[in-house]
Amino acid sequence: MTKVQPRERRRLSELASYSILDTAPEELYEQIVRLAARVTNCPVAVISFMDRDRQWIKAAVNLPYRETTREVSFCRYVIADPNRTMIVPDTHLDDRFQAHPLVTGEPHVRAYAAIPLRTPAGLAIGSLCVVDTQARPFTPDDLEPLEMLAQQLCAHLEARRTAARLQRDADTRKPAPAPRRDIDTSTGLPSRKLFLERLERTVRVTGAMPACALLAIEVDRTRYLRDGAGPAEWERLIASLAPRLRGCLRDQDTLTRLFDDTFFAVINDIERAPGVAGEISRALDVPLSVGAVALDGKHKNADDAIQQANVALRVAQEHGAGHVIFFDPQRHGALRDRYVLYRELRAAMPLRSVPLVYQPIVHLRTNEVHSEEALLRWIRPNGNAVSPETLVAAAEGADLMPQLGEAILRSACRRHKSLQSTRRLSVNISPRQFGVAGFEHTVFNILDAEGLSPRALTLEITETTMMNSDAAVIGSLNALRAAGVRIEIDDFGAGFSSLGRLSHFPFDALKIDRSFISGDAPLARRCAIIEATVALAHRLGLEVIAEGIETEEHLRMAAGLGCDLGQGYYFGRPA
Ligand code: C2E
Numbered sequence: 001m002t003k004v005q006p007r008e009r010r011r012l013s014e015l016a017s018y019s020i021l022d023t024a025p026e027e028l029y030e031q032i033v034r035l036a037a038r039v040t041n042c043p044v045a046v047i048s049f050m051d052r053d054r055q056w057i058k059a060a061v062n063l064p065y066r067e068t069t070r071e072v073s074f075c076r077y078v079i080a081d082p083n084r085t086m087i088v089p090d091t092h093l094d095d096r097f098q099a100h101p102l103v104t105g106e107p108h109v110r111a112y113a114a115i116p117l118r119t120p121a122g123l124a125i126g127s128l129c130v131v132d133t134q135a136r137p138f139t140p141d142d143l144e145p146l147e148m149l150a151q152q153l154c155a156h157l158e159a160r161r162t163a164a165r166l167q168r169d170a171d172t173r174k175p176a177p178a179p180r181r182d183i184d185t186s187t188g189l190p191s192r193k194l195f196l197e198r199l200e201r202t203v204r205v206t207g208a209m210p211a212c213a214l215l216a217i218e219v220d221r222t223r224y225l226r227d228g229a230g231p232a233e234w235e236r237l238i239a240s241l242a243p244r245l246r247g248c249l250r251d252q253d254t255l256t257r258l259f260d261d262t263f264f265a266v267i268n269d270i271e272r273a274p275g276v277a278g279e280i281s282r283a284l285d286v287p288l289s290v291g292a293v294a295l296d297g298k299h300k301n302a303d304d305a306i307q308q309a310n311v312a313l314r315v316a317q318e319h320g321a322g323h324v325i326f327f328d329p330q331r332h333g334a335l336r337d338r339y340v341l342y343r344e345l346r347a348a349m350p351l352r353s354v355p356l357v358y359q360p361i362v363h364l365r366t367n368e369v370h371s372e373e374a375l376l377r378w379i380r381p382n383g384n385a386v387s388p389e390t391l392v393a394a395a396e397g398a399d400l401m402p403q404l405g406e407a408i409l410r411s412a413c414r415r416h417k418s419l420q421s422t423r424r425l426s427v428n429i430s431p432r433q434f435g436v437a438g439f440e441h442t443v444f445n446i447l448d449a450e451g452l453s454p455r456a457l458t459l460e461i462t463e464t465t466m467m468n469s470d471a472a473v474i475g476s477l478n479a480l481r482a483a484g485v486r487i488e489i490d491d492f493g494a495g496f497s498s499l500g501r502l503s504h505f506p507f508d509a510l511k512i513d514r515s516f517i518s519g520d521a522p523l524a525r526r527c528a529i530i531e532a533t534v535a536l537a538h539r540l541g542l543e544v545i546a547e548g549i550e551t552e553e554h555l556r557m558a559a560g561l562g563c564d565l566g567q568g569y570y571f572g573r574p575a
Pocket residue numbers: 359374375376387388389392408428429430460490491514547548549550567568569570574
């Protein structure tokens with residue numbers, strides 16, 4: 001680490017006395033940068049302060065980041081000479097900046113003018129600067145107003161320093177210091193808020209600097225340990241980890257306890273991250289897993305980075321305790337998408353209504369519409385559609401399927417009632433809904449509330465769900481059927497069950513999977529299977545529905561093989 005020269009030490013202590021670093025945005029500063037950009041006709045204007053190793057940006061127009069390293073900052077040249085305005089009319093002609101990353105890359109600095117922010121002691125703590133992406137001279141008409149703004153800014157900073165000193169004096173006279181809000185009392189680590197602010201800044205830093213890393217550290221077999229320990233002992237155990245984890249880190253790293261039993265650390269040099277993670281997982285006598293992610297300037301915000309670290313952590317845990325896994329967008333992308341979807345779903349709960357489309361199911365002999373199937377059409381907050389299968393899988397994974405399923409049923413019933421439709425309404429039911437005890441009561445309650453007869457409703461259950469169901473589920477199905485609800489087996493033939501085994505279960509109709517109507521298998525085989533299925537189903541008193549009828553040929557085939565009903569794009573797309 002470089003040694004700090006005495007003058008620089010004084011400058012840093014002056015800077016600290018203003019209590020300005022890492023403060024929230026303030027309108028006055030925003031106004032000054034807006035004015036500076038306007039009076040000089042520059043696209044970019046910045047107020048920044050030079051900390052020991054970083055340039056911290058208090059306010060800026062058109063600058064995507066809030067911090068840079070000291071190395072890459074232009075400001076370091078400005079503060080070196082507190083009495084002079086720094087003017088660079090064309091960075092391409094200046095040896096210091098020709099190959100500079102902020103010149104060759106974003107934000108493509110071409111012309112630069114900066115006024116040092118000088119303290120009464122004559123030290124420069126930061127600068128007010130403007131940047132243009134075109135080479136240009138800076139005239140007195142540009143520089144005079146800029147200097148006036150810088151003077152106003154310095155006057156304000158002095159007032160602020162006085163206020164901060166008075167506050168400090170008042171604080172020291174107080175009998176007992178208030179507990180520090182930036183420290184977590186149980187672990188003595190920086191508070192969650194402070195950590196998130198630090199992470200947010202780190203994530204936003206761009207430029208040529210060694211990337212940092214974010215680690216998510218979690219105690220394994222949590223439930224087993226926690227239940228064995230009891231809440232107080234558990235709390236003590238987790239708190240006792242804090243100093244030991246801290247001991248594996250360097251001063252520049254930041255550690256916090258972000259969730260109940262999950263610690264997060266920012267390691268300020270990615271090269272050290274694997275070593276630190278390994279040391280952590282070895283040094284402590286409780287089983288830990290570590291998920292890591294490189295903070296390489298590619299994250300949208302702190303949340304984004306935390307999410308990736310969490311995904312890596314889950315993958316590490318799947319490998320068993322003591323593993324360290326780095327997030328890999330290629331390998332873990334799908335898992336991450338699922339977490340994002342979980343969160344969106346959770347945020348959307350409780351659902352009042354669910355977006356559904358409807359597709360007709362038609363009598364093959366008469367062409368009359370028999371019923372309509374409700375199909376889920378979920379649009380994510382980012383405007384993209386997600387397939388119903390993906391959404392249902394996510395809802396099942398997040399334990400939200402009973403709620404989502406109820407909302408679907410309620411929405412579909414409400415619409416059906418409002419249309420006063422004489423057709424049946426078909427609704428798909430996930431195994432997670434069937435699994436819930438008393439499922440039939442939920443259905444009856446919804447029908448009752450929406451004023452719909454059980455005779456108007458069909459529930460579709462996939463073949464695999466039916467095969468895996470137990471006596472309680474059969475009880476529910478019997479109760480529903482007794483009241484008039486029709487039960488159909490969906491996607492029949494796609495799983496591994498046989499009609500022989502399924503015949504033990506109570507249901508009214510079979511929907512033959514669309515792979516038999518328009519699949520890749522030879523036509524003769526598909527026809528033979530459909531024919532045999534229809535024959536057996538009819539012998540058992542079941543109706544048969546052909547899914548996926550897209551063409552007149554499909555229709556002729558399904559009708560010719562004896563299917564009773566059909567569904568597919570030929571009759572109508574879901575709408
Ligand atoms: P499913 O219940 O077998 O629904 C029929 C699927 O086939 C629908 O896809 C429909 O759009 C599609 N389809 C209909 N006719 C044709 C055709 O002629 N050709 C082709 N290629 N496809 C056709 P979708 O809407 O994407 O739904 C897929 C699956 O997602 C459904 O299969 C169902 O298992 C599930 N799903 C949809 N909505 C819900 C829901 O509200 N709850 C539950 N639990 N699952 C749902």
